[in-house]
Amino acid sequence: MKNNNKTNTITPVRVWPGVVLVVLQWALRYVAPIIEPETIIIGVFGVLVFGLGIxxxxxxxxxxxxxxxWLPIPLTIISLYLTYQILDKSIATANMNLMFTMYSIPVMCLAFVAWAVISRNFSQRLRRITMVITIIAASGFWALIRTDGMDAEVHHDFAWRWSKTAEERLLAKKDHQQTISTDSSAISPLVEWSGFRGKNRDGIVYNLQIETDWKKTSPAKLWQKQIGPGCSSFAIQGNMIYTQEQRGENEMVTCYSLKTGDLIWLHSDSTRFWDAHAGAGPRSTPTLFESNVYTLGATGILNVLDASTGKLIWTRNAANDTKVTIPGWGYTSSPLIVDSTVLIAISGQILAYNITTGKPRWSGNDGGESYSSPQLFTIDGIKQILYTNKEGLTSYNPINGNILWALKWPGVRVVQPAQIDETSILIAADERIGLRRITVKNSENGWIIKEQWTTNKIRPDYNDFVVHKGYIYGFEGPSITCVDIENGNRIWKGGRLGGQLILLADQDILLILTEKGDIALVKASPDKFEELALIPAIKGKTWNHPAIAGNIFxxxxxxxxxAFKIPLTSI
Incomplete structure (x- = not known):
């Protein structure tokens, strides 16, 4: 006799492949770049591949x-789509509008696989209810947060959407615009640090030697102050330091005391620029020349101010003098003064103005987006202005703007070119290409340009480099590297000190401000990578270039x- 009783059984979900896939997905995206920074791009694409695998x-x-x-597929798509409609602007626009996709996929994968593991023994009803809750929660929580920017390794600084920003906390202070009076001793004709990367825009300092054993004689912090957002560095004259920052709807040029960090004067323009990566505020650095300070704001406002009082001498909206479209990072050029001319760049176009009246003198062609600034070189005995943009490198006659020569080499231009000698120049492209050395010579038949070498053994990207005693010192991702100037071969690579640097040439020392806000000393020697000292300085992502006046950093x-007072050598 047959037994017709049937036992209803539910086959358990096979979860181990999902666990393996999500572990590999997160390891490739977040663990591998810690070990080898160059894997970050692979990690980003790996997120998609493993997501599809899940x-x-x-x-x-x-x-x-x-x-x-089949339920999770349409539910996930609908949930992510609806969440996207209510995202904070910082997340919706970051990473070229791809941040939500880049980050939501691994989070959703992790949440879903975790649900699959935990719910294996749930009843069918409870399992389906918790599935819906998991998908909605993994998607919807993105609407509750914002990003306050990212670092060079694409790690974002997340915060609750409703929490106050550092700028809002500064503005909440009643005395945030309170100024102090200054005495005549603070006003000095001596310019200690003229602006972006120093006197020659090369980040090199002479006639300064410091103690390097900071365990015995560590730099002393003179003061620490809140400041409005911006990527600006400093210009220094006497006891007065100049920078640019954002405070609410006002873009400001500010002057502080070198001794105390107190505000001396400020100039305000009613404009605001913001992007999801660097945040709000101006990107340029003030330039000091004689008794005035010259600034360019992120929306294109060119100001000339009295350095001692902040009184406006003349102003001009330089962006209106071009037909270029503002790039995603704003206008970033730091003004350059050559004789009686003020030179700036509005994205990929160089503009020249009369230093006294502000009237336009000449302008170059728009060569595509650029983050860099005009640079003054004397090449083969002839003074000229070099400017890099998306098309390549162009040399201009500073008097009339005539093009002397041009190098067509497409790429993303951020860092400044560097001069090796009378006829040799280094120019960077972007993180994919690296650095190129060229020679430029004047002849009876015109300028002759020859490529010496191109290397990807140093790819400065957003971090400037220096030339010293036959070698180039700069960054390859977060690591510092030394490259032979004769052939572009890498000598060594070490550390994770990505940031901006100053060369103390007389001592063969690199003084580095890291992206994490630390101050480091590294030996500028081809022998080996040698980190001499490292101390914490400021908190938070630090993309701004440092400045130095004497031994005040x-x-x-x-x-x-x-401000830090670095101990000098006793010699």
Whole structure:
């Protein structure tokens, strides 16, 4: 006799492939770049590949009931789409509008696989309810947060959407615009640090030797102050330091005391620029020349101010003098003064103005987006202005703007070119290409340009480099590297000190302000990578270039600034 009683059993979900896939996905995206920074791009694409793998596992190999196999697909798409409509602007626009996709996929994958593991023994009803809750929660929580920017390794600084920003906390202070009076001793004709990367825009300092054993004689912090956001560095004259920052709807040029960090004067323009990566505020650095300070704001306002009082001498909206479209990072050029001319760049176009009246003198062609600034070189005995943009490198006659010569080499231009000798120049492209050395010579038949070498053994990207005693010192991702100037071969690579640097040439020392806000000393020697000292300085992502006056080292980022007195050698 047959037994017709049937036992209803539910085949358990096979979860181990999903666990393996999500572990590999997160390891490739977040662990591998810690070990080898160059894997970050692979990690970003790996997120998509493993995400697709998890979909394939769930539909074809999970053994889940048919309804549960297919429900997550439309539910996830709808949930992510609806969340995207209410995202904070910082997340919606970051990473070229791709941040939500880049980050939501691994989070959703992790949440879904975790649900699959935890819910294996749930009842069918409870399993389906918790599935819906998991998908909605993994998507919807993105609407509750914002990003306050990212670092060079694409790690974002997340915060609750409703929490106050550093700028809002500064503005909440009643005395945030309170100025102090200054005595005549603070006003000095001596310019200690004229602006972006120093006197020659090369980041090199002479006639200064410091103690390098900071365990015995560590730099003393003179002061530390809150500051408005911006990527500006400092210019220094006497006891007065100049920078640019954002405070609410006002873009400001500010002057502080070198001794105390107190505000001396400020100039305000009613404009605001913001992007999801660097945040709000101006990107340029003030330039000092004689008794005036010259600034360019992120929306294109060119100001000339009295350095001692902040009184406006003349102003001009330089962006209106061009037809270029403002790039995603704003206008970033730091003004350059050559004789009686003020030179700036509005994205990929160089503009020249009369230093006294502000009237236009000449302008170059728009060569595509650029983050860099005009640079003065004397090449083969002839003074000229070099400017890099998306098309390549162009040399201009500073008097009339005539093009002397041009190098067509497409790429993303951020860092400044460097001069090796009378006829040799280094120019960077972007993180994919690296650095190129060229020679430029004047002849009876015109200028002759020859490529010496191109290397990807140093790819400065957003971090400037220096030339010293036959070698180039700069950054390859977060690591500092030394390259032979004769052939572009890498000598060594070490550390994780990505940031901006100053060369103390007489001592063969690199003084580095890291992206994490630390101050480091590294030996500028081809022998080996040698880190001499490292101390914390300021908190938060630090993209701003440092400045130095004597042995006073100035650092800042989008939240705070500080001054350190570095001990000098006793010799």
């Amino acid at each position: 979909v394939v596992w769930w539909i074809f190999f999970s053994r889940a009931p048919r309804f549960e196999k 100035l650092v800042r980022n989008t939240e705070e600034m500080a």
